[in-house]
Amino acid sequence: MAKTTSAAKFVYFFGGGKADGNESMKNLLGGKGANLAEMAGHPNLRLPVPPGFTITTEVCTWYYQNNKTFPQVLQKQVAESIHRMEKLTGKTFGDITNPLLVSVRSGARKSMPGMMETILNVGLNEQTIKGLIARSGDERFAYDAYRRLIMMYADVVMEKAAGIEPKNGKGIRKLLDEKLEKVKQSKGYFSDTDLTVGDLKALVKEYKATVLKVLGKAFPEDPNEQLWGGIGAVFASWNGRRAIEYRRIEKIPDDWGTAVNIQAMVFGNMGNDSATGVAFTRNPGNGENRFYGEYLVNAQGEDVVAGIRTPAPVNEYSKNPQSEHLPTLEKRMPQLYKELYTYQKRLEKHYKDMQDIEFTIEKGTLYMLQCRVGKRNGIAAVRMATEMYSEKLIDIHTAIKRVAPNQLIELLLPMIDPKAEQVNPVIAKGLPAGPGGAKGRVVFSSAEAVEWAHRGEKVVLVREETSPEDVDGMHKSQAILTTKGGMTSHAALVARGWGKCCIVGCGDIEIHQENKTFRANGTLIKEGDWITLNGTKGFVYEGSLPLVDIDLDKNQSYNDLMKLVSKVKVMAVRTNAETPHDAEQGLRFGAEGIGLFRTEHMFYGENSEQPLFLLRKMIVSKTAKERKTALNDLFVFVKKDIKATLEVMKGYPVTIRLLDPPLHEFVPHDSAKLHELSRELGISMSLLRRRVLALHENNPMLGHRGVRLGISYPEITEMQVRAIFEATAELLKDGKKAFSEIMVPVTCTVNELTHQKKIVDRVYKEVCENKGLAAIPYLYGTMIEIPRAAIKADHMAEVADFFSFGTNDLTQMSFGFSRDDIGGFLPVYLDEKLLHDDPFQTIDQEGVGLLIRMGTEKGRKTKPHLKVGICGEHGGDAESVKFCHRIGMNYVSCSPFRVPIARLAAAHAAIEDAETSAKNKSKPALPAPTNGKVSKKHRLAIS
Numbered sequence: 001m002a003k004t005t006s007a008a009k010f011v012y013f014f015g016g017g018k019a020d021g022n023e024s025m026k027n028l029l030g031g032k033g034a035n036l037a038e039m040a041g042h043p044n045l046r047l048p049v050p051p052g053f054t055i056t057t058e059v060c061t062w063y064y065q066n067n068k069t070f071p072q073v074l075q076k077q078v079a080e081s082i083h084r085m086e087k088l089t090g091k092t093f094g095d096i097t098n099p100l101l102v103s104v105r106s107g108a109r110k111s112m113p114g115m116m117e118t119i120l121n122v123g124l125n126e127q128t129i130k131g132l133i134a135r136s137g138d139e140r141f142a143y144d145a146y147r148r149l150i151m152m153y154a155d156v157v158m159e160k161a162a163g164i165e166p167k168n169g170k171g172i173r174k175l176l177d178e179k180l181e182k183v184k185q186s187k188g189y190f191s192d193t194d195l196t197v198g199d200l201k202a203l204v205k206e207y208k209a210t211v212l213k214v215l216g217k218a219f220p221e222d223p224n225e226q227l228w229g230g231i232g233a234v235f236a237s238w239n240g241r242r243a244i245e246y247r248r249i250e251k252i253p254d255d256w257g258t259a260v261n262i263q264a265m266v267f268g269n270m271g272n273d274s275a276t277g278v279a280f281t282r283n284p285g286n287g288e289n290r291f292y293g294e295y296l297v298n299a300q301g302e303d304v305v306a307g308i309r310t311p312a313p314v315n316e317y318s319k320n321p322q323s324e325h326l327p328t329l330e331k332r333m334p335q336l337y338k339e340l341y342t343y344q345k346r347l348e349k350h351y352k353d354m355q356d357i358e359f360t361i362e363k364g365t366l367y368m369l370q371c372r373v374g375k376r377n378g379i380a381a382v383r384m385a386t387e388m389y390s391e392k393l394i395d396i397h398t399a400i401k402r403v404a405p406n407q408l409i410e411l412l413l414p415m416i417d418p419k420a421e422q423v424n425p426v427i428a429k430g431l432p433a434g435p436g437g438a439k440g441r442v443v444f445s446s447a448e449a450v451e452w453a454h455r456g457e458k459v460v461l462v463r464e465e466t467s468p469e470d471v472d473g474m475h476k477s478q479a480i481l482t483t484k485g486g487m488t489s490h491a492a493l494v495a496r497g498w499g500k501c502c503i504v505g506c507g508d509i510e511i512h513q514e515n516k517t518f519r520a521n522g523t524l525i526k527e528g529d530w531i532t533l534n535g536t537k538g539f540v541y542e543g544s545l546p547l548v549d550i551d552l553d554k555n556q557s558y559n560d561l562m563k564l565v566s567k568v569k570v571m572a573v574r575t576n577a578e579t580p581h582d583a584e585q586g587l588r589f590g591a592e593g594i595g596l597f598r599t600e601h602m603f604y605g606e607n608s609e610q611p612l613f614l615l616r617k618m619i620v621s622k623t624a625k626e627r628k629t630a631l632n633d634l635f636v637f638v639k640k641d642i643k644a645t646l647e648v649m650k651g652y653p654v655t656i657r658l659l660d661p662p663l664h665e666f667v668p669h670d671s672a673k674l675h676e677l678s679r680e681l682g683i684s685m686s687l688l689r690r691r692v693l694a695l696h697e698n699n700p701m702l703g704h705r706g707v708r709l710g711i712s713y714p715e716i717t718e719m720q721v722r723a724i725f726e727a728t729a730e731l732l733k734d735g736k737k738a739f740s741e742i743m744v745p746v747t748c749t750v751n752e753l754t755h756q757k758k759i760v761d762r763v764y765k766e767v768c769e770n771k772g773l774a775a776i777p778y779l780y781g782t783m784i785e786i787p788r789a790a791i792k793a794d795h796m797a798e799v800a801d802f803f804s805f806g807t808n809d810l811t812q813m814s815f816g817f818s819r820d821d822i823g824g825f826l827p828v829y830l831d832e833k834l835l836h837d838d839p840f841q842t843i844d845q846e847g848v849g850l851l852i853r854m855g856t857e858k859g860r861k862t863k864p865h866l867k868v869g870i871c872g873e874h875g876g877d878a879e880s881v882k883f884c885h886r887i888g889m890n891y892v893s894c895s896p897f898r899v900p901i902a903r904l905a906a907a908h909a910a911i912e913d914a915e916t917s918a919k920n921k922s923k924p925a926l927p928a929p930t931n932g933k934v935s936k937k938h939r940l941a942i943s
């Protein structure tokens, strides 16, 4: 619980070139508050920030722990700060001649764009408005500010924070909005700026009456009541539906709380010498090192983000097809542009990262309202990180940490097949807000997007503009398409954060919400129709166009980043691959070997007809002779596949797992196949049916699979081992490099390993002799995928040269959750927070992870240089990769497309490790780490 003594500091002031806080205090002041303090008070910056103060996140915690009340001392601290603001601005809060008006905004540790509430113009009432009119000389502006305050206050404080459920789902904001639209329509106005003083005055009256009627309470006239109502509402919005949903998606802890920022208002809507805008120190769409931004003349900050008017570009570089005819800020207000340009440069140099800036120009004076680290998509993140490193703005560790492993997925995103783009007409063009190609069926509301996606449909959400209410539907959609808004609109911002394909400001499209259609230059698209988006160019196509993978080799920034990664990373990354094509793919992505070659995969897919038939023949064979014949035929295919892959891997280790087929998946069931088999085996159909029936298992996942097959039928192991040794020997004799690792699956006792090793040793000798080789280099090891094997790892290591944790099965058997059926109950577990993550995606570090750690440690007790890796799906999950590094694994292995992600995650882990060691070194009082960590040398001890 927060301290409540009068000494407790709950309020941090900034302004007048000074600040109580600074950028390092994000946990206490939230991101916005900490940055306002830094911009206002840091000697390198001292930017023109309107004065204000931040109420700490501790107060938010207090508020929720104390029945939504505030600590007593807060009132005094707020009053003192208001007084300081009054002194600096020369205005007085609640004064009728020169009133100070303030904004009340949220600000969590991590930015949650638009998810919480903001109230502007607090302090206006029937009396103070007179002062505002007198000072600004603009009655229209004053009434416009007033009607905005009433709308925001009624919506945020009087309805949402009060927990009032709107009737028929129509909230007060919507009702008031409709009143405004009605005036516009009846008078034939095109935009809000056409409203006259008379219209606005009448609207203020109407708004107040509506608020009283609908919410049963009058809009408060008292500025202090407005202020405290606003503060409470911002805290309450931390637990609003949208904010909770966003935190769930972004994994932001619920107990962080938000700060509240109260700041003197400055107005971008005081006429044509006023403006407001959003800008980025580098282009957030592609990472280019160019100042990029948008602005609106005579507008309030919300207007740019809300996408109501198409914003103008700040400079030539920021022009796009929608805005190219609009005058740039550089042209229109050259002096102010120059000032802004200098500030943005100063900010980036100071923060050493791309900044997202909000600014306002009030009657020819520039104010900086906010700066924060700008969100960027994966492509931009990679480019900015590597270029800032080249510019010597950041060091290698910072550059690597700037790219989240999962952001690389965007670089691997499919694009629309260029051939298809050539022959299909573009039906509409918009702004390319989120790159990549994506397709789906059209839906027109967030709720529908959620519902359709739930049914397994791929959808594209098409909206005029999105608001924070749409966040769930946006998340569930393949792509987002809006008809309004610019590159800094809500949709663009959120999509960019997620790396989702997104086109905004697509003015070619006209949505007819009532009959769920849209028209794009003559093409009619109905709900449920397929469309395809090119988010890199901003093109919309009718229908479902094919998507293709992009060519990473041509991405210079990506290659630069991977070079840095290779310098830092300690743990090796391999790929799971069973075809030469996948192996090549893995190598291109930087794989340093194959960690899992699943032999049985040659029985799926292309060209698998014949080997599959032979496998089936082997499975239903009853006598050793029958089986031998089938195996002999199968041998040719197995050896060919293994040899081709070994050759591609050019001496990198290739872990070949002995057959682990879930037999039931391979037994034929259709009668044509059964007939063919019976003919081939020379047995009757009824006998064959009996054999197939006898193979039936009630629980095949725990049945006759893995090593059990090799124990029951040693000839199966023999055939595979022979294929491996012969393939390796032939490549070596041809002067090529080849190195295989024989891996025994589903083991639970060392006796199984010993049993199979005898076969391996015998065949090894035979092949060496036959091929005239003194030795064929190889390793013999096992998967650890049964809990007992992890528990008995010290014994397993007596025979095994390496372990590879099969975390798919290990998770299945540790939790007792079927890997094939978890979908039936996992969503409830996640919703109820019984589990934080799907354990089949991210290693359950405290349970399954304990087994892995113990298995590794016990194994290495027996064999200090035991090679340890992982080949379950977790090998491509960033958090799991970091865990594997921490426990000292030699390598992780994952599907080819996850290799870059795993490499980057491994580099992150190595950096975190270095940072922890550096910290520990500076604190010599701490005991030496006893967590069984293995040195870099040890990790790299790959035979």
Ligand code: PEP
Residues within 6 Å of the ligand: 596, 598, 660, 785, 805, 806, 807, 808, 809, 810, 871, 872, 873
């Ligand atoms: C595992 O169990 O983690 C594994 C890699 O093997 P499979 O998925 O083939 O059972």
Ligand code: MG
Residues within 6 Å of the ligand: 785, 806, 808, 809
């Ligand atoms: Mg397995």
